[in-house]
Amino acid sequence: MRTPAAGHTLHVISHTHWDREWYLTFQQFRARLVDLIDNLLGILDRDPGFKVFHLDGQTIVLEDYLQIRPQNEARLREHVREGRILIGPWYLLNDEFLTSAESHVRNLLYGHAIAEAWGGVMKIGYLPDQFGNIGQMPQILHGFGIDNAIFGRGYSLAVPGRKMELIWRGPDGSEVLAHHLAFWYNNAQRFPADPDAAVQYAQGIIGRQAPVAATRHLLLMNGVDHLEAQPDLGPVLAGLQGKLGEGTEILHSTLPAFIEAVRAEAAPLDVHEGELREDRHCQILAGTLSARMYLKQENARVQALLERGAEPWSAAAWWHGGRDERDFLRFAWKRLLENHPHDSICGCSIDRVHEDMLPRFAEAGDVAELVAERSAQYLADRLDTRALPEGGAALTLFNPLGGPREEVAVVEAEFLAPGAPHTVKALTPEGEEAPSQVLDVRDTFVRRLDPHELPRGERVRRFRLALDAAAPGGGWNTYFLVPGGAGGVEGVTADADSLSNDRLSVVVLPGGALAVIDLENDVEYAPCNLFQNGGDVGDEYRYIPPVLDRLVTNAGAAATVSVEASGPVLGRLRIDTRLVIPEAGTPDRRARAERTTAIPITSWVTLTRGSRRVDIETRVTNGARDHRLRALFASGADTETAHAEGHFEVVTRSIQPPADWPGASTFAPQQTFVAVEDGERGLAILNQGLPEYEVLPDGERTVALTLLRCVGRLSVGAEGGAEDADYNDTPGAQCEGEHTFRYAILPYRGGWFAAGVAAEAHAFNAPLAAAQTGAHGGPLAAAGSFVRVEPEGLVLSAVKPAEDGQSVIVRVYNPTGEPIAGRVSVAGAGEAALVRLSEETLRGLELQGGSASVEVGPKRIVTLAFRR
Template sequence: MKRDIQILMHTHWDREWYFTKDETKVLLRNHMQEVMEYLETNPDTIYILDGQSVMIDDYLELEPEAEDRLRKLITSGSLRVGPWYTQTDLLLVHGESIYRNLYYGIKRAREFGNPMLVGYAPDTFGHASQMPQIYRQFGIDSTFFWRGFSELKAEKSDFIWKGIDGSEIVGVNLATGYQGAKYLENKEDELKNRMKKIMSVLDKYSASNARLIMNGHDQMPIQKNIKEVMTKIQSLYPDDTVRISDFETYVNALDKSELEVVSGELVDSKHARIHRTIGSTRMDIKLLNSEIENKLYNVLEPLAVIGEQAGVLYPHSVIEKVAKILFGTHAHDSIGGCNSDKVNQDIKQRLLNALEMVDTQIELHLRLLTMGDVDNDYTIAVVNALPEKRENQIVTFDMLTRSKSFILYDEEGNTVPYSVISQNQEDAGLIDRQVAARLQDIKVWRTYITVPVKSIEGLSIEYYTYEEVESNDASPEEKQESTIENNFGRVIIKDNQLHYKDLNNNRVYENILSIETGGDDGDSYDYSPPINDWILNSTEAAEINSSVIKTDHYQKMNIKLTMTVPETTQDRENKKANKEVAFTGTLMLYPDDSKLYVNLTHTNHTKDNRYRAVIKTGIQSEQVKVDGYLSSQNKPMYNEQALNIWKEDKWVEKPVSVETAQSFITLKNEESQCTVYTDGLKEYEVLDDRIHLTLFRTFSHLGKRNLVNRPGRPSGIEIETPDNQMLNETFTFRFAIDFKQTDQESKRAKEYLTPLIGYQQKEFNRFNINPRENVTTTHEHLSLELNELTVSAVKLTEEGDLFLRLFNPQETDVTVVLPENSYLATPMEEKISTTNSLTLTPQQIGNLIINR
C-alpha cells in the first residue's frame, strides 16, 4: 500500500510549568519572529500554533506592531490558530469554562482569519465523554490527542468517538505523541533509524494509508531545514508520498464508515500517563478556581441579566477579563498544580485577583440594584439567579445596623420572619474610612441572618425594607447538645460518630461522615501510597465535640473533630501518632430541605499525607452516578477490566479507580439512595458502601520516579516543591449529604450551587458610589417550566439578547415550552431559527436566545 506521509509542523506551547508565563511570553516573541519569517519565505508551508488563540494575544502584547503581518499569515492559512483560547484541562474545570474557552478562542481567531476547527488537545490528562457533542456544536468534527487511549478502546488509533448523547466525531490518538517527530535528524543514518521507529508504530495503529508525523515539541522552534529532511525521507520511502499537511487533510484520508466506534471517557493510561489523582493536587488552587467559576457562571452573569432590566449596564468586559484569567490557569499543568512553587504562587495570585474582580462586580451590582427608586433608604434585595420559580427556599446574608435588633418588611409592609446565625460588633471606621477621617466613633452590628422565602419567580428580585429597633439580645442560644433534626431526618452524635436517622422510614445510617488520613509518597502528578502506610480514620481515632443552635428556620450543630496523626513520613512508618489536628465546622439542617449541609475548616500541620472525607452510605452498588460536563452518567465503581491487565500489558501507569465528578456523586439501590453534592471537591473513590471524597494531599516534589502506581521515569522534573506540603494552609470544604431518593441530582446540584442571593444596602461601605438616575426597581422575571432540564448558563450576548444553555441529564426526552421570540442558537451565540419549544434527548445540550 502506498503510504501518504503527512508531516505536521507545530509547537506545543505550555504557557507555564516549571517556568513562568512571563518567561514563555519573551520566548514566544522570538519564536513567532522566526515562524513568520519562515512562512513568509515558504508560503506553501502550514504551521499549527498549538490550537490556542491566546498565543496571538501573548505575542502582540510584546510586539503589537506585528498585528497586520500576523493577520496576513493567518488569513492565508499558513498559520493555523484556535479553536481553544488556551489549552484547557478537559476533566477538572467547569463545563461552562469549556464552552467559554472555545467561544473566546474561536472569536479571537476569527478576528484574524478562519479558525482551525479541530479539537486539538495534545497533552490533556484525559477527555470527558461529553466532548464530542460540545465539539460538534462548535462545528468541530474531529479531535487529535495523545493521552487516554488503549487497545481496550479500539485496535486502531483512528476511530469514531461517540459521546454520551450519541454525537460522533473522528478521534485520532497521536500514537507517537505530539512530539514523536521532534527535531528530525538531517543525517541519513540517524534519520533512517528514527523514521523506522516512527513508521513501525504508525503502520500498526493507523486506519488508512495516511501517516501523521508530528514535527514539534514543547516550546520547540520551527525546524527550518524541514524541506531538506523531507527530501531524505522521500528517498527512504520512494514508493510513498511525503508532504507538509494539516489535521483536516489527515481526517479526509480516513474512510469513516470503516472506523471502529469508541464510547465513553478517554482516560486509559496504557501508552501515556493520565494522572487520575491529580484532581487533589494543590487543593488551595482548585478550590479557589471553583469558587470563581461558580460565582461567575451561577451568580454574576444571571445577576447582571436582572440588573440590565433595572438599568445597570451589563459588564461584558469584566466578565471576559475574569474568564480569560481563569482560562490562563486552566491548562493541564496549571490547574493540575504540577508546577514549580514559583509558578503555583503566580497561578494562585492571578486567581485571587480574578476573585476580587468578580466579588467586587457582584457587590457593585447588588448595591446599584438597592439604590433604585424605592421610597425607603433601608433596602434589601433578594435575588433568584435561576430562570425557574423556586419555592420553600432560604436566603442567608449579613445586615449592618447601628442597633442590635431590627424588623424586616416585605414590599406590602408585612413582617418577614428571620433567624440570626451570628452577630458581632464592629468599628465602622474599619469599614468606611470616611468615618475614621472625621474622627467619629461609631459601632455597628454585623448580623448574619437566615430568611425563609416561600416563593420567588425566576430571574427576579424581591425587595425588603427594615427598621432598627431596641430589643434584647438577638443572638441564638447555643446549647451543649448532640442532636439536630428537620422534617426529613435527625443527626445524632454517639460514641464519637455521626449518625443519621431518616424520619420517613426510620432507617438509621451509621457513621455517615468520618475523616481518613494516610501517607502520600507521590508527587504533584499522582498520589502514591507509601510502601509502609498507616491509615487512620476518625471513627476510631478522633473525639467529636459539639454544640447546637435551634431556631425556627434552621438547626445547626457546631462540631470539632480532633485526632492525633503522624506528623511526618518517618512518624507514619514508625506508627507514631504525635500531631493533634482538628476539623471544625458546622452541620446545618433546614426545615424544607432534605440535605445535610457540611462546612469544615482545617489548617494543615503535617507532611506527605492525604485526607479524605468518608461518607458511609450503607449502600452496595456496582455503579456510581455522577455528573460530567453538562451531563449525568453511570460509572463502574471499580475499573476492573483495565486493572486486571495493566501489569501484564505494561501500562505506563496503574489505572486506579479514582474518578472525577463535577458536583454530585450518587450511590443507590432499590431501597436507598445517598447523594453527595460537592462545592469544588471533585476527586472521589468508592470502596464498598463508602464514598471517599478527597479533601487535599501534600507531598514534597514536582516529580518523582518509580512510584508504586507509576513505575519508571518521573513525570515532570525532580525538583523539590516545599510549598506543596501546604503547611499552615487553611482549607474550607463544603458539601452536602442527601438520603432523599431522586433522579434529578443535576438540578439539585445546580440549586445547591446557586442559592438565593441576599444583600442589604449598607450605611457604611469601603467605597462610595453615586446612585444612578437610570437605575430603577424591577419586577420583571422569567420563570420557565424547565421540568427535568438543568440550567448551565444564563447571560446576555454581546448584542444584548438573553442567552440560555440547558441540558437534559435524564434517560428520556424532555420538552419545554419557550416564550415568544425564542431562537435555537449556536454556542457562538448566533441565532439559528425561531422556536416555541425545545426538546432535548438524553444528555443533549441546547443553546437558546430569547429576545426580551
C-alpha cells in the same frame, strides 16, 4: 489526493506544544515563546518552501507574544491570513475535568473570536495532552462547527483490534471523527538532516503506526513541548520523496488536511461512547484531581461568581436599562482561564507557578463580585418597595437557578447608627412575618463611595440573620427587615450532641463522626464525616500509598461538641477532634514515619428549617507531610455504580477497577456531587470545589471525599524513588497550614434525578445573594423572574449577555436519558432564536408571552438568544 493502495501518505505536522507554565514560570516560558515566534517569522519570511506551522490550537499565545513584540503584529497577522500559521480554535488548552462546563464554552468563544479577527480558525478539536477527555466534548465541539477531535490520552490501543482512528460519540449521540495520538504528539519530533538517517527514521514511524492505522494516512507530529520549528524540514522532506516505498508520499501537511484525508477513505471505524478516561498505558494522571486542593476550591469559587452571579445579573440589569458589562466579564473570564491549563489547575508545577495563580483568581473574583453586586443593586434600586415600613430595610434575594427555591438564606443587612434597632424580624411585602433568626449583631463603620465626592464613613449596625425565604426561578424576592423580635415558629432543634428538623436528625458519634437519619424514609446513614488519613509517597501527578501504609481515623477518638447556634431557623454544632498521624513518609518512601503529629480538625455542622441536607464546614490545620486526608460517608447502598455530576451531564461509573488493568485509579472526577443509590437507600455528597471522590467497594459502599493530598515532589520515579531533586522539589504541594472545606450530606430515596439531587447541589454552590435597598417606587415588582425554565428537570446552565451585545443568552441541558418538553422564558422578550454554543443563529423560535417551547433530547444542550 488518493495514494495507491500499496503505499501511505505521511502528513508531517510542524507544531509546538505550549505549556505556558510548568517547570518554569510563565515569564520564563514566555521568553522562549518570543524566541520561537521570532525565529518562526524568520523562517516563513525567507523560506516559501516551509509551508505551515501550528500554534498548538491556542490563541492566547498571540497575546502573550505581542505584549513583548507589538512591533511584529503585522508580520504575524500576514502569515496567519495566508494560512502559514494555524491558530485556534481554543483560547488555551485547558484541563477538561477540573474546569466547569461553561468554562469550556467561554474558552472556545474567546478562541474563535481572536482567531476569526486574525483571519481564520483551525476547526480541529485539538486535545493533545489533556488528562482524559469529558464525554460531552463531541457535542461541545459540534456547537462550534467542529466535527473532529485529535486527542492524546484516555484511550488504550492495548485493547485488541483498536485503531488510532475512531468515531467518538457523546452521550447525546453527537459524533466526531477522532484520531488518537497513540505515539504522542512528538512521534516525528525531529527528522535527521542526513538523508539515509531520515529514511530510516521515517520507515520506523511507518512500521510502528501502520498496523494501528485505519487508513493509509499517517500523522507525523514534528514538534513537542516548547520546541521551535525545524528550519530544514522542507529540504529534508523533499529528499525523502520516492525513497519510502512504492506509492508512499510525504507531505508538509496540516491537521485539517489529515482529518479530511482520513474522512475521505470512509474506512469502518470503532465507536467509543462517552468520556475518555482509560488508564492503561494512557497516563490520565488522576492524582491531579486532588493535588493542591486549594487551587480547585478557588477555581470553583470564581467560576460560581461568574456563572451564577456576574453573568446572569448583569444580563438582567442590561435588559432593564443598565450598563453593558461585557468588557469586565471578558476580562474576568480570560484572567480565570489563564489558570485552566492542566499544569496550572491540576497543581502539577513548581511552587512559583501556583503562587502566581492566586493573584489571577483574586483579580477574576474581584471583578466578578463587583459586576454581580452592582448589577444586583441596580435591579434592587428599581423595584417597587413603597410598602416598606418606616425605619425598615428592604432586602432583595436573587436566585440564579432555573427553578424556584424555598430555603434558609444567611444574609446581612445594615441600619444607620445611632437609632438602629437592637433586633429585627422579616416581613413579606404583604406584611406577613417570615421565619428568621438573628445570628450576629455588630456595630461597625462602612465607607460610602460617591463618584462626585470623597468617600465618607458611616456608623452602622450590621445584622447577620438566617431567613427562611422563597425566590422564583431566575429571579428575585424581597423581604422587609423591621425592628422587633421574630415570632416563635417550629423548625430546628439543637441539643448537646444532635440536630433535627422535620426531615432529618443528626447525632454526633464518639470521635466526632455523624449519624444522619432520614426521618421521612426511616433510614440511617452512619458513620458520616469520619476522617481517614493515609500515607502518600507519590507526587503531584500520582497518588502512591507507601508499601507499609498506616491508616488513621477519628473513630473513638476524643471529641468535644458545642452548640453554636440554636433557633427555629438554623441550628449549628461545632465538633473539635484531632488525628494523630505520622509526620511524614520515611526517607525510602516505603512507609510512614514513627514520629507523629496532631492534626486539629473542626467541623461546623448546620441544619436549617425544612432542609433535606446537612451542611458541613471543616477546618483542618495541616502540619504533616506525605499524606492524604478524606472524609468518609457510609451509604449502605447495594450498588456497583456511582453517579457523578460531569459537564452538561451526570456520569454513571463503575465503582470497581477494571480487572485487567493493574494499578488503575479508583478515584474519579466530579463537579458538584456524587451519589450512590439502590432505590431504597440513596446518599449524595455535595461539594464546593472538591473534585475527587471514590466509592469504596466495601460492604457499606462508603463514599470517600478527598480533602487534602499532600506531597513534596512534582514527579517521582515509577517505583517511588526520587528523580532530579532540584527539578522535583515542591514543598508548597505539602499544603501545610489552615484549610477550610465545605460539603453537604443529602440522603434520599429512589433515583438521583427524581430526588432533585442536582438542584440541591447547585443550590449549595449558589446561595441566594442579597442586595439592600430602601423605600421607593420602581418599574419592577418586588418579586419576579427574569428567566424561567420549566420543568425543573431542565438544568439552567447559563444566563449571560450575548457576545455581540444584542441579546441575552440562555442555556439549558437535559441530564436524563429521556427527552424533555420544556419552556424557557425571558420577561419582556419579543424575539427568540435557537443558536449554537458559538451563539450563531440556527433558526427563529415562536414566542408566547416571552416564552419559547423547546424539545430537549436526552443529554442535549440547548442554547437560546432572546431580544426585546
